[in-house]
Amino acid sequence: MIPTDTTTGHAYVPSWRKDDEAAPRYFFRAAGVVERAQMEAELSGIFAAGRVFPFELISAFRNGLQALLSDDPEIDTLLELVETESRGETLSASDRQALIQARAVLAQHWPEYRELVAQQERRKEIAPIVVFRRFCIGWENVDAKWSLGKDKQVPEAVLAAIDPMEMIGAGNFGYGLIYGAADDRTFQQPSQSDADPSTSSSDMSRADGTSKANDGPATPALNSQAGSGASSTSGS
Structure with a gap:
């Protein structure tokens, strides 16, 4: 309270x-x-x-994946993983690593996601x-x-x-x-x-x-x- x-x-x-x-x-x-x-x-x-809400990061993550990795066969898996994580469900070590790597790529190459991360920091x-x-x-x-x-x-x-x-x-x-x-x-x-x-x-x-x-x-x-x-x- x-x-x-x-x-x-x-x-x-x-x-x-x-x-x-x-x-x-x-x-x-x-x-x-x-x-x-x-x-x-x-x-x-x-x-x-200002505040950065989880849904903003998830939206930017999706947008970045679809723009940068649209032809990658792993894109659907990554999108599913971020949804699973947002529901509070436990991810395997390999799945967590996959998300870490994807976020690192987006933080470097997708301005929408990069700015939200910078704002959060x-x-x-x-x-x-x-x-x-x-x-x-x-x-x-x-x-x-x-x-x-x-x-x-x-x-x-x-x-x-x-x-x-x-x-x-x-x-x-x-x-x-x-x-x-x-x-x-x-x-x-x-x-x-x-x-x-x-x-x-x-x-x-x-x-x-x-x-x-x-x-x-x-x-x-x-x-x-x-x-x-x-x-x-x-x-x-």
């Missing part, structure tokens, strides 16, 4: 640092309906990284950062001073001080929070535990900035000592 409370903070801890007492904790809030649409508009417009890389900028409301144990720009988003200079892998993992967590854990996301996650917002359900912080988790210090209140780096948060 998509959260409707857009003020409460939800904590993310990188999965590879779960057992570290000094692990960073990034706090995210859920998005309102309009905020979610604004985020998608930014991705689609400014970054050309842009989204995978950019969407977590956009989410981080818009919906991260604070952090602890991070060597960066918490601040927001005039646009009420995390500034580029602050992002540059954050570990890139942590930022991508946290942004993916925030994306999952915005859409709900059941959302069919269109960019890959760094790990299974980082992909699933439900894995951090016990680490949610309250709207006033204090933490309900028992595995770390309470989140400091707004306007905590500037420059500490290790512990900075802000309310929404």
Whole structure:
């Protein structure tokens, strides 16, 4: 279920640092309906990284096969395999390899398919950062001073001080929070535990900035000592 409370903070801890007492904790809030649409508009417009739906890829795959391999006797088999895969049915290793090879050919030689793959890759890389900028409301144990720009988003200079892998993992967590854990996301996650917002359900912080988790210090209140780096948060 998509959260409707857009003020409460939800904590993310990188999965590879779960057992570290000094692990960073990034706090995210859920998005309102309009905020979610604004985020998608930014991705689609400014970054050309809108959603790529499975049916679009399948359609481009079909079109490419029919245009480039119309005389190949294997075309019907490939079309059947992609349909089988789209239904969630298990493919043999040889069938998977055949699809991988066909997609590699199309990505090189069929512009429609190539652009969709490129768009999907842009989204995978950019969407977590956009989410981080818009919906991260604070952090602890991070060597960066918490601040927001005039646009009420995390500034580029602050992002540059954050570990890139942590930022991508946290942004993916925030994306999952915005859409709900059941959302069919269109960019890959760094790990299974980082992909699933439900894995951090016990680490949610309250709207006033204090933490309900028992595995770390309470989140400091707004306007905590500037420059500490290790512990900075802000309310929404």
